[in-house]
Amino acid sequence: MFKSLKVTLALLASALALTVVSASPGGAAGSAPQCVVSLSPTATETLFAIGAGAQVQAVDKDANFPTGGLPTKRIDALNPSVESIVGICKTSASHPSTKPDLVVISYDANSIKAKLTAVGVKVVEQDAPKTVSGAFSQIKQLGRLTGHAASAKALVSSLKRTIASDVKSIPPHPGKTLTAYYELDPTYYSITSLTFVGSLLKALGVVNIADAKSTSADAGYPQLSAEYIVSANPKMIFLADTICCKASAATVAKRPGFSKVAAVEHGEVIALNDDVASRWGPRLKTLMNDITAAVKSALGNSTLWK
Numbered sequence: 337m338f339k340s341l342k343v344t345l346a347l348l349a350s351a352l353a354l355t356v357v358s359a360s361p362g363g364a365a366g367s368a369p370q371c372v373v374s375l376s377p378t379a380t381e382t383l384f385a386i387g388a389g390a391q392v393q394a395v396d397k398d399a400n401f402p403t404g405g406l407p408t409k410r411i412d413a414l415n416p417s418v419e420s421i422v423g424i425c426k427t428s429a430s431h432p433s434t435k436p437d438l439v440v441i442s443y444d445a446n447s448i449k450a451k452l453t454a455v456g457v458k459v460v461e462q463d464a465p466k467t468v469s470g471a472f473s474q475i476k477q478l479g480r481l482t483g484h485a486a487s488a489k490a491l492v493s494s495l496k497r498t499i500a501s502d503v504k505s506i507p508p509h510p511g512k513t514l515t516a517y518y519e520l521d522p523t524y525y526s527i528t529s530l531t532f533v534g535s536l537l538k539a540l541g542v543v544n545i546a547d548a549k550s551t552s553a554d555a556g557y558p559q560l561s562a563e564y565i566v567s568a569n570p571k572m573i574f575l576a577d578t579i580c581c582k583a584s585a586a587t588v589a590k591r592p593g594f595s596k597v598a599a600v601e602h603g604e605v606i607a608l609n610d611d612v613a614s615r616w617g618p619r620l621k622t623l624m625n626d627i628t629a630a631v632k633s634a635l636g637n638s639t640l641w642k
Contacts, residue, residue, distance in 0.1 A: 473497075578609070
């Protein structure tokens, strides 16, 4: 996922959807699914984290975590077909059908949800959440659906503890307003405090420069201008486009006017892993730790506050 900006924004702007439809013919009614197809990289990470990895028989082409144990069967989640999905499962005495018991999607490409439903396949759509609680609801839902409810609940509890601990760890900083620009791609698409990641930054006391430029039309993902970013002079810049677009502190510094931006001038340009920054599953802990460490670094950077 997230290979094109258009798809990325469509995913991120979607409200949380937790739609379960029809029963699967692959396994006994009410039993844990034996064949799960995940067309969401986030869901794949979650399924493996809660102990459902052995049930996952196919994933989308962009799934890359965990780094070991992913199934070799891959489906293009941006251009899926019913045929590529309904014949993908291994058959056995307990699972005589090649149809999956459960398909998880995060983007309804080619109206695949309705098409799979029409042939009797259970589909769950988990769009990118706008809130942390929405992400937690999705993790718990996958736990219930796969027979790993206790593990999912434990994962959510662990993530909650990480977030609470990180927020609590930020030292008091009276007189210091920590402004930030969060970059989704080099054309200056950004996020506001009303988004999933934006809410985490806000909880850490960060003032998001994109908030002032957001309108109802952008759903929390405005496209800023280079001139505005330079004039806002953010003290931090987060780059969530280091893999896709090779953005770095060095490339940012070469942009017209950016060398004089406080974040660039004082070494507070933070390179994030694109995948970690754009997914909302178990590696939320990594993202939270990374942005918390960056906030602490900026608050302790004496040259930034002269």
